[in-house]
Each structure stands twice: as C-alpha cells, then as structure tokens.
C-alpha cells in the first residue's frame with residue numbers, strides 16, 4: 001500500500017530533508033560574495049568593451065561565478081566553500097587585469113602599485129613615494145565650474161593654461177604676471193615677494209592662454225583695454241586653489257595678473273612666522289586677555305595677515321567665540337565664524353563690524369583698519385570685553401599709534417584700548433641646501449656687540465643662466481621661503497599717560513627705547529648672525 005502521508009511529508013521538505021535551520025551569518029557571507037561577483041562581471045563587461053578586449057571575458061567570468069555558487073551547494077564545509085569561491089572569482093580578475101594592463105596607458109592600469117597609489121591619493125589624500133614622471137604628462141590641474149569643462153578643455157590653449165598654473169604652484173608663486181612685449185608675452189612669477197622671469201610665450205600662444213583665463217574668470221573677451229577683474233578656481237593635486245584675475249590694457253596689448261589663493265594652506269604658529277621666544281613670551285599673555293587691541297603693522301606684503309592668523313592659532317577656539325571679518329578670506333579656520341566683507345556689494349567693514357558685535361564674540365579679527373569708523377568701533381570693542389586683533393598700514397609700531405590718531409580716534413581712546421603693536425617685515429630665508437659660510441659682517445658684529453668668533457654667517461649661492469647646474473631646492477635663487485623680522489611695543493602706563501596728555505610720537509619713542517624696545521633692525525641683525533638670512537635682505541626689507 002502506498003503511504004501517501006509519508007510521501008506528502010517528504011515532498012513538503014524537498015530537497016533538503018527535514019528541519020528549517022539556517023545560519024544567518026553564513027547566509028549573509030554568501031550573499032556578499034554573490035553581490036561582489038555581480039558587480040565584478042558588470043564592470044568587466046563595460047571595461048572590456050571600452051578597451052576593445054576580447055568578448056569571451058564576460059562569459060568566462062560569469063561561468064566561474066556559477067562554479068563558485070555550486071561549491072556552496074556541494075561542499076558541506078562552509079569556510080572551504082568561501083575560500084574556493086574567492087579563488088574562483090579572483091583568478092579571472094587577475095588574469096584579465098594583466099592582459100588589460102598591456103593594452104592601456106600607464107595612468108589607467110589596475111591592480112598595480114601605481115593604481116594603489118592613485119586610489120590612496122584620491123581617497124585619503126596620501127602621497128606615497130615621489131611624484132612619478134607621468135604626472136607631467138597628465139597635469140594635475142582641473143579648472144572648476146562651467147567654463148572648466150566642455151568643448152574647449154582639450155585645446156592647446158587650455159593645456160597651456162593648465163601648465164602655467166601647475167608650474168606656478170610647484171614654484172610656490174603667489175602671483176603670475178603675463179605682460180605683452182614687442183616680441184611676445186613675458187611671464188613672471190612672484191616668488192617670496194620678488195618677481196622672477198620664468199618663460200616667454202610667443203604672442204599667439206600668449207593671447208590664447210590669456211583668453212582661457214579670461215573665459216574661466218567670466219570676463220569680457222572682446223574688451224582688451226578697460227581694466228577688468230574676476231576669479232576662478234581649480235583643483236590642483238586634490239587641493240582647491242582660488243585665483244583672482246585682473247586685466248588691463250598696455251602699450252603692447254592686454255596684460256594680466258593672477259593672484260593665487262590656496263585656501264587649504266595651513267595657518268602658521270607664532271614660531272613659524274619667525275617670532276623669537278623673547279617676543280613670544282610677551283605676546284602670549286596678551287592673547288589670553290579678555291580685552292584689548294593687538295595690532296600688527298607694516299607696509300603691504302609685510303606678512304601682517306599671516307602673523308595675525310598665527311595669533312589666532314594661539315587662541316583657544318573651542319572655549320572662546322571667535323569671529324573674523326576679512327576681505328578676502330585667506331585661510332579657512334575650524335571653529336571660527338569667518339565673514340567676508342563684500343565691498344562691491346556696498347558693504348563696509350564698519351557696518352559689518354557693528355552687526356558682528358551683536359553675535360556676542362569673545363575674540364574679533366578685523367582684516368584691516370583703514371577708516372575712522374572701523375578704527376573707533378574696534379577701539380571701543382577692545383574696551384568692552386572683546387579681544388580685538390587687526391592690521392594697520394604703518395611703518396613702525398610708534399607710527400601706528402600716530403596713524404590711529406590721524407584717522408580720527410581720540411588719543412584717550414587709543415591709550416586705553418591698544419595693548420600692543422607688532423611691527424614687521426618679511427625677509428627671504430637662505431636655502432639651507434646650498435648656502436655657504438662667509439666672514440662675519442662687521443656692521444652686524446658691531447651692532448650686536450658680538451664677541452669674536454660668535455655668530456654663524458652664511459651667503460647664498462646664486463646661479464645665473466639656465467645652463468648651469470642649479471640647486472634642486474631653490475632653483476638657483478639662493479633663498480627658499482620667507483620669515484618675519486619683528487619689533488614689539490607693549491603699551492606701558494608711562495606710554496599711555498603720554499598718549500592721553502600730549503600725543504608726541506618722538507617722546508613716546510624715547511620712553512619705549514628706555515624700556516628695552518626691541519627694534520626691527522635688531523631682530524634682523526640677529527637673524528643674519530644666526531645664518532637665517534643676509535644683511536642685503538634686511539636692508540631691502542627695511543628700506
């Protein structure tokens with residue numbers, strides 16, 4: 001007799017017999033491997049078509065995956081199946097990658113050391129090893145925005161524009177000058193504050209490259225005489241760099257100046273801007289105070305702003321509410337509210353500063369004080385529970401006090417709000433790789449009263465002409481980077497009362513000198529005797 005009940009039971013549990021047990025973790029593991037396979041086959045199919053690889057690769061990869069699936073069913077040992085599946089899936093991938101790498105350019109290879117470096121750079125911003133030669137072939141400059149893409153992006157002019165930016169970044173230039181001459185277009189870079197000729201374009205190429213920049217900055221291409229200005233951005237080696245462009249007409253045609261603003265560059269510390277320990281120990285307690293006005297002063301390009309940021313770097317930005325008012329924003333800083341004053345839109349520093357005070361700041365950084373209203377608000381804020389940091393265009397610390405009064409701030413207000421003034425200049429730093437020792441400089445020895453044999457004096461090795469072998473660190477310029485020379489005036493009670501009664505700068509200077517005022521030249525001479533820079537640099541900076 002047929003046992004229908006038994007058959008029904010077996011049928012109900014077909015094909016794996018009784019029980020409904022399964023291991024969730026193992027099942028997920030299987031699904032993950034399966035999904036990887038789906039993704040791999042899809043990628044391989046696309047990739048093989050792109051690079052014209054034989055069409056049998058897709059069915060091979062697909063059938064191998066079928067075998068791996070089968071292995072889970074056949075073998076009762078889960079982990080053996082996992083290993084087997086992975087081997088089955090990886091082997092066609094490795095063989096395919098090898099065949100493929102023979103066909104494609106080096107920059108597109110996969111599963112190679114180069115590939116891993118590329119992925120690491122892209123995902124983690126890592127730099128493994130040195131820059132290989134093929135980075136020159138593919139210039140790591142990508143213009144951002146609408147004008148950066150599209151039909152023009154493969155043209156000769158576009159590539160020329162990329163090359164010039166790349167060269168400027170590599171040479172640490174802060175400005176690119178493109179000036180038409182009778183013969184062609186002269187290109188100069190400002191490096192460490194000094195304009196250096198770099199290369200020349202012929203007129204045609206120069207005009208094409210200049211027009212690429214005009215296009216990127218959304219300027220009127222047809223207008224070649226009237227001054228225009230604009231900006232654009234580019235991704236340079238995974239960093240975003242902003243460029244401010246200004247054009248104007250000249251005798252030989254249109255000229256252009258491009259300023260590079262690297263927003264990813266790091267804020268420096270007080271030591272890094274060149275402030276020696278003696279001065280640092282005087283500045284630090286001033287930055288801990290909850291009110292007062294600290295001014296950095298000097299002419300344009302003296303490094304005032306960098307020093308101001310170094311001061312900000314010293315401040316605890318977690319426990320204090322820090323707000324900055326800048327034009328333009330030069331560094332991005334964490335835990336700080338940064339406001340860019342748009343003077344073109346009719347906004348003023350004074351108006352912005354007034355509205356900013358309502359946000360209950362503890363520390364305020366004002367990019368620059370150049371009008372009476374801003375100066376007065378800054379002084380008042382410094383007296384009412386805010387630490388105010390700012391820059392002022394003045395040649396030395398004592399003159400800066402006079403400048404505030406000239407702007408129209410009442411002497412008693414200056415006297416009661418200003419805490420200290422740091423005056424500075426930038427000097428170039430000797431290239432440590434190629435500097436050579438030299439005899440002590442008599443002027444420096446005398447001024448610092450150095451005993452015989454004290455001090456380390458160096459001079460630069462300056463190589464002229466392109467054919468000579470140049471130092472790889474400074475490209476034969478003899479200097480790399482810049483450092484500050486400083487003088488610090490901390491306002492004493494004596495100086496304050498002098499200011500209030502009768503603001504006579506001469507008298508203030510005399511009092512300051514008596515209290516051990518450390519002048520700009522003193523600091524400069526010391527840096528010469530320390531082998532950091534040269535007397536020529538100090539004289540150039542101080543003149």
Ligand SMILES: [Zn+2]
Pocket residue numbers: 431432433434435471472473474475476477478479
């Ligand atoms: Zn050198």
